[in-house]
Amino acid sequence: xxxxxxxxxxxxxxNVIIGLKMTNLKDVIIIGGGPGGYVSxxxxxxxxxxxxxxxxxxxxxxxxxxxxxxxKSLLKVSEFKNNLDKFxxxxxxxxxxxxxxxxxxxxRSRDASKQLSSGVKFLLKKNKVExxxxxxxxxxxxxxxxxxxxxxxxNNEKLETKNLVIATGAIPKSLPGIENESDRIWTxxxxxxxxxxxxxxxxxxxxxxxxxxxxxxxxxxxKVTVIEAEKNIMPNEDEEISELAKxxxxxxxxxxxxxxxxxxxxxxxxxxxxxxxxxxxxxxxxSENVLVAIGVKGNISNLGIEKxxxxxxxxxxxxxxxxxxxxxxxxAIGDVTSPxxxxxxxxxxxxxxxxxxxxxxxxxxLKKEVIPGCTxxxxxxxxxxxxxxxxxxxxxxxxxxxxPFLANxxxxxxxxxxxxxxxxxxxxxxxxxxxxxxxxxxxxxxxSLSVAKSLETTEIELMKTVFAHPTLSExxxxxxxxxxxxxxxx
Amino acid sequence: MVAQIKMPALxxxxxxxxxxxxxxxxxxxxxxxxxxAEIETDKATMExxxxxxxxxxxxxxxxxxxxxxxxxxxxxxKEDNDTEDQLKSFLEKNxxxxxxxxxxxxxxxxxxxxxxxxxxxxxxxxxxxxxxNISKDERIKISPLAKRIALKNNVNFSSLLxxxxxxxxxxxxxxxxxxxxxxxxxIDSYHKSSSDKSYRDITHSSMRKTIAERLVKSVTEAPHxxxxxxxxxxxxxxxxENVNKGDTNISINDFIIKASALALKKFPKANCSWxxxxxxxxxxxxxxxxxAVEDGLITPIVKNAISKGIEExxxxxxxxxxxAKKGELSPExxxxxxxxxxxxGMYGIKNFNAIINPPQSMILAVGKAxxxxxxxxxxxxxxxxxxxxxxxxxxxxxxxxxxxxxxxFKDFIENxxxxxx
Numbered sequence: 001x002x003x004x005x006x007x008x009x010x011x012x013x014x015n016v017i018i019g020l021k022m023t024n025l026k027d028v029i030i031i032g033g034g035p036g037g038y039v040s041x042x043x044x045x046x047x048x049x050x051x052x053x054x055x056x057x058x059x060x061x062x063x064x065x066x067x068x069x070x071x072k073s074l075l076k077v078s079e080f081k082n083n084l085d086k087f088x089x090x091x092x093x094x095x096x097x098x099x100x101x102x103x104x105x106x107x108r109s110r111d112a113s114k115q116l117s118s119g120v121k122f123l124l125k126k127n128k129v130e131x132x133x134x135x136x137x138x139x140x141x142x143x144x145x146x147x148x149x150x151x152x153x154x155n156n157e158k159l160e161t162k163n164l165v166i167a168t169g170a171i172p173k174s175l176p177g178i179e180n181e182s183d184r185i186w187t188x189x190x191x192x193x194x195x196x197x198x199x200x201x202x203x204x205x206x207x208x209x210x211x212x213x214x215x216x217x218x219x220x221x222x223k224v225t226v227i228e229a230e231k232n233i234m235p236n237e238d239e240e241i242s243e244l245a246k247x248x249x250x251x252x253x254x255x256x257x258x259x260x261x262x263x264x265x266x267x268x269x270x271x272x273x274x275x276x277x278x279x280x281x282x283x284x285x286x287s288e289n290v291l292v293a294i295g296v297k298g299n300i301s302n303l304g305i306e307k308x309x310x311x312x313x314x315x316x317x318x319x320x321x322x323x324x325x326x327x328x329x330x331x332a333i334g335d336v337t338s339p340x341x342x343x344x345x346x347x348x349x350x351x352x353x354x355x356x357x358x359x360x361x362x363x364x365x366l367k368k369e370v371i372p373g374c375t376x377x378x379x380x381x382x383x384x385x386x387x388x389x390x391x392x393x394x395x396x397x398x399x400x401x402x403x404p405f406l407a408n409x410x411x412x413x414x415x416x417x418x419x420x421x422x423x424x425x426x427x428x429x430x431x432x433x434x435x436x437x438x439x440x441x442x443x444x445x446x447x448s449l450s451v452a453k454s455l456e457t458t459e460i461e462l463m464k465t466v467f468a469h470p471t472l473s474e475x476x477x478x479x480x481x482x483x484x485x486x487x488x489x490x
Numbered sequence: 491m492v493a494q495i496k497m498p499a500l501x502x503x504x505x506x507x508x509x510x511x512x513x514x515x516x517x518x519x520x521x522x523x524x525x526x527a528e529i530e531t532d533k534a535t536m537e538x539x540x541x542x543x544x545x546x547x548x549x550x551x552x553x554x555x556x557x558x559x560x561x562x563x564x565x566x567x568k569e570d571n572d573t574e575d576q577l578k579s580f581l582e583k584n585x586x587x588x589x590x591x592x593x594x595x596x597x598x599x600x601x602x603x604x605x606x607x608x609x610x611x612x613x614x615x616x617x618x619x620x621x622x623n624i625s626k627d628e629r630i631k632i633s634p635l636a637k638r639i640a641l642k643n644n645v646n647f648s649s650l651l652x653x654x655x656x657x658x659x660x661x662x663x664x665x666x667x668x669x670x671x672x673x674x675x676x677i678d679s680y681h682k683s684s685s686d687k688s689y690r691d692i693t694h695s696s697m698r699k700t701i702a703e704r705l706v707k708s709v710t711e712a713p714h715x716x717x718x719x720x721x722x723x724x725x726x727x728x729x730x731e732n733v734n735k736g737d738t739n740i741s742i743n744d745f746i747i748k749a750s751a752l753a754l755k756k757f758p759k760a761n762c763s764w765x766x767x768x769x770x771x772x773x774x775x776x777x778x779x780x781x782a783v784e785d786g787l788i789t790p791i792v793k794n795a796i797s798k799g800i801e802e803x804x805x806x807x808x809x810x811x812x813x814a815k816k817g818e819l820s821p822e823x824x825x826x827x828x829x830x831x832x833x834x835g836m837y838g839i840k841n842f843n844a845i846i847n848p849p850q851s852m853i854l855a856v857g858k859a860x861x862x863x864x865x866x867x868x869x870x871x872x873x874x875x876x877x878x879x880x881x882x883x884x885x886x887x888x889x890x891x892x893x894x895x896x897x898x899f900k901d902f903i904e905n906x907x908x909x910x911x
Binding site for chain 1: 635638660661
């Protein structure tokens with residue numbers, strides 16, 4: 001006799017335990033109100049959990065206040081300036097000099113952040129998330145987790161929670177031995193709010209942050225030099241794209257030094273002198289400012305991480321696929337955990353962790369190969385999945401397609417003909433294993449391929465997809481066709 | 491939320507069942523763990539247990555009702571915190587629920603809505619996924635990539651539960667399956683060498699599983715009947731003597747394939763397959779040929795055999811058979827087919843009854859061609875005879891049709907020149 005038990009639909013159980021000590025027991029406390037934390041708080045609340053979000057600074061975190069958002073505002077300005085520079089090409093006559101006011105440019109970018117930050121505040125309120133401003137740390141772990149919150153006025157409050165989500169993000173790595181003791185040496189934050197446009201700027205590191213600022217300041221008229229320790233700029237990107245990017249940026253006036261080991265940054269009255277070594281030869285670059293953009297490390301100090309032996313690695317909290325740390329009921333998401341350090345990864349993990357805490361059973365795994373990465377320089381760079389080199393290292397037999405924007409109708413009309421779309425397929429299975437794009441608006445184009453990858457389409461579905469004409473997205477189609485020697489327009 | 495008791499899926503292929511007995515009355519109390527009803531399928535009887543406490547509020551399906559679709563709501567349980575309003579509004583939605591065909595659809599619609607809600611809470615997902623797959627007419631949800639990898643590795647995924655959204659089978663599921671198949675095989679071979687047992691267990695290969703599934707389905711669902719006839723192959727042998735010189739080597743089987751296709755053309759009603767609501771008649775004449783391979787058999791297809799010359803068929807069959815033996819057939823070379831020829835003559839088998847290769851309706855079992863004593867005109871003469879046995883699915887092909895087809899086939903074999911017409 002086979003028995004099968006019918007399960008009934010149940011609402012998530014919200015425990016309200018009324019007692020002397022337990023009145024403040026939360027289902028979830030989330031530390032950090034960035035794109036990981038606030039999204040997680042909203043989702044948890046939607047699922048009927050009792051949620052408290054603790055943020056020390058501004059809601060929206062680095063992304064919204066000191067990262068993704070304000071830099072996109074700045075880069076829109078430099079793109080605008082590029083277009084202004086081409087006014088004759090577009091048939092305009094403008095007499096007189098075109099000038100700009102850096103203060104207004106910065107204000108415009110700060111306004112965008114403010115608007116979105118208050119939007120986050122509204123969303124949290126609408127979703128009945130309790131928000132506490134203050135610095136949170138773990139004060140004890142017993143049956144429940146106790147959190148101490150130090151508020152701005154110095155008062156302390158203690159809360160107990162069944163689950164804790166650490167979403168404190170990351171902070172810029174500093175160069176060993178080189179402290180940011182002078183306002184000549186910037187982190188990304190200072191580079192976002194310049195008081196004046198530096199005549200010259202040296203950027204240490206050519207990751208997404210370094211390249212975005214290089215592009216912005218170069219377009220605005222600063223003399224920009226980029227120093228990179230690796231063989232290629234943007235070392236995480238496909239080598240072919242890196243090389244193409246380097247040649248385009250070089251043409252636009254940015255100077256690059258690769259394989260360069262920074263030695264010292266010496267400060268003079270008006271300048272900073274960056275000394276670096278290439279093949280045992282010392283080089284010197286003098287510039288008004290230096291931007292250090294050599295990556296980030298987890299923001300974990302004073303959280304109680306060491307005290308309660310939460311496992312970390314290279315300054316980041318170690319989690320499993322379910323976002324669990326080594327301590328029961330303590331989860332971590334976003335930049336405070338392992339790479340890629342991207343806002344959209346944090347948000348996605350925020351949703352997943354909320355659903356896990358609410359008891360959802362489905363498969364939650366977030367596959368890293370479906371997370372796109374974007375650099376909003378001019379031209380933009382976007383990628384998903386494995387690079388050609390990574391794929392070859394895995395011994396995958398490849399089909400590679402490439403299509404230049406120069407052969408795309410829409411690109412000709414807008415005048416943005418630089419760049420290519422490169423698609424990489426597994427020859428045996430037709431899996432889209434990587435896509436690497438450089439060109440105008442490719443950070444929008446990449447999302448079509450993210451959908452394709454997430455749905456596990458093969459080259460056949462992509463080839464059968466009808467792309468609208470004339471659009472930049474047609475380059476995606478042609479690139480796929482080209483991988484199988486079927487491209488039409490090349 | 492009102493607790494519904496639904497028709498459960500006892501097996502992945504179960505689509506409906508019989509509600510044989512209610513073990514409690516309407517309005518009686520139910521305690522978690524109580525057996526409240528019995529369900530019967532053709533294979534087993536099972537009990538439904540309550541998992542929550544409450545009162546049996548309403549019964550939708552009376553006991554003794556046959557063919558209750560999986561997922562249909564059987565009854566409602568009122569839990570302590572359910573209000574009358576909630577129950578009433580639920581009942582209104584299901585008001586004309588007396589299990590006519592239309593109502594079954596309604597129920598399924600409501601159920602699928604409920605499923606969406608359940609999706610957001612805690613429920614045994616796997617169970618739901620099985621149900622979902624079935625209710626949509628056996629559509630298998632699988633990503634294009636997963637499907638490609640599965641076909642490439644000859645992995646049977648028809649009963650696999652995917653880990654993707656709504657039970658969709660994704661790449662990882664297939665990869666895991668391939669790895670677990672491999673592990674099992676390697677564990678087996680280890681046991682083979684190290685064990686002193688008087689038997690050994692070999693885990694099913696995916697081909698073995700497919701053969702088992704398809705043939706069980708055929709034997710249990712399709713009522714087979716068998717028609718045998720002896721065919722004189724003297725004429726065919728004369729032709730073969732003439733043409734089989736040098737590289738050409740046309741077999742009797744090549745003629746059989748051609749004759750089968752031609753006979754199907756003469757009796758198009760026999761070229762069909764049975765489906766629950768209709769019989770599908772084919773306009774194609776694709777003949778599957780059973781080929782024995784190392785750990786099973788596979789039926790590659792001579793497509794459009796009717797318009798191919800016998801030599802062409804011969805070359806194609808040889809190519810398909812050699813690909814089959816090397817495991818190099820591509821899915822389109824063995825998927826589909828309208829009719830199957832299975833020939834065991836080379837093993838000296840005189841005649842046998844073959845199991846129909848679903849969803850086809852007929853299969854021809856071919857025995858050994860040999861000289862036999864035949865009485866003709868009151869004299870004993872020697873003829874070269876071959877006994878063939880046609881198996882038919884009686885749901886789609888009746889005795890007379892099968893007999894007519896077989897006679898036409900015999901006609902072609904005994905008078906091969908007719909095949910030229």
